[in-house]
Amino acid sequence: MKLDLESDVHYYESFLNQKTAHELYEYLLKKQQVDIPHSMLVQGERLRYNFGKLTFIDENLLRVDVFPEVQMGRTTAWPEELKNLKKEVESLAGKEFQIGVCIFYPDGISGVDYHSDLPAIGDTNCLPSLSLGEERQFSLRHIASQKEFHIELKNGSLIIMGDKTQDLYEHALLTNPIYKNGRINITFRQYGFSAD
Ligand SMILES: O=C(O)CCC(=O)C(=O)O
Numbered sequence: 001m002k003l004d005l006e007s008d009v010h011y012y013e014s015f016l017n018q019k020t021a022h023e024l025y026e027y028l029l030k031k032q033q034v035d036i037p038h039s040m041l042v043q044g045e046r047l048r049y050n051f052g053k054l055t056f057i058d059e060n061l062l063r064v065d066v067f068p069e070v071q072m073g074r075t076t077a078w079p080e081e082l083k084n085l086k087k088e089v090e091s092l093a094g095k096e097f098q099i100g101v102c103i104f105y106p107d108g109i110s111g112v113d114y115h116s117d118l119p120a121i122g123d124t125n126c127l128p129s130l131s132l133g134e135e136r137q138f139s140l141r142h143i144a145s146q147k148e149f150h151i152e153l154k155n156g157s158l159i160i161m162g163d164k165t166q167d168l169y170e171h172a173l174l175t176n177p178i179y180k181n182g183r184i185n186i187t188f189r190q191y192g193f194s195a196d
Contacts, residue, residue: 009140011136011157028104033054036052055067056100056101082100093160094189097101099187109172109175112172112173121192123193123196126160127187130158136173136179138150141172
């Protein structure tokens with residue numbers, strides 16, 4: 001379903017069925033320990049955050065250490081268990097994603113404020129984002145008009161922020177204490193820039 005916005009944003013409510021989504025959530029918690037709180041060294045000081053983070057990276061990039069752990073937090077090669085999912089996302093989006101940023105929000109006290117994902121390590125003109133666990137409200141705010149759009153992201157859903165979304169909108173997972181359970185999000189990211 002295309003969302004009623006000025007840029008290309010598509011929402012796939014049942015990208016994964018409930019059973020698969022639940023199994024993936026459990027796998028990421030139990031085997032990959034995405035709930036380990038994110039921490040980073042900033043000017044010699046270790047900052048700790050109220051969310052977990054683990055970044056999956058293509059092996060060739062991991063080998064050349066493009067993403068040092070002190071900057072990125074925990075990183076690991078894409079595990080076998082996620083490779084099919086990665087392929088399915090790539091085939092739907094028509095792009096390859098070298099990086100998967102996996103965030104664990106323990107409850108509604110944890111979120112991320114409005115921001116745009118401007119190109120840094122790669123193009124951000126296509127950002128698929130998978131939701132697992134607690135259904136949470138996701139918000140997009142039109143930069144020029146400040147008009148907000150809200151959508152509930154279901155367990156197993158995929159939202160793809162396409163062309164112009166990062167230029168025209170900011171997005172957020174606003175904190176709200178009504179949410180009591182954990183949620184995992186994986187955003188699929190490109191490394192590098194295409195010529196066009
Ligand atoms: O958890 C989410 O759905 C939002 C993640 C996000 O805003 C981001 O990765 O830039």
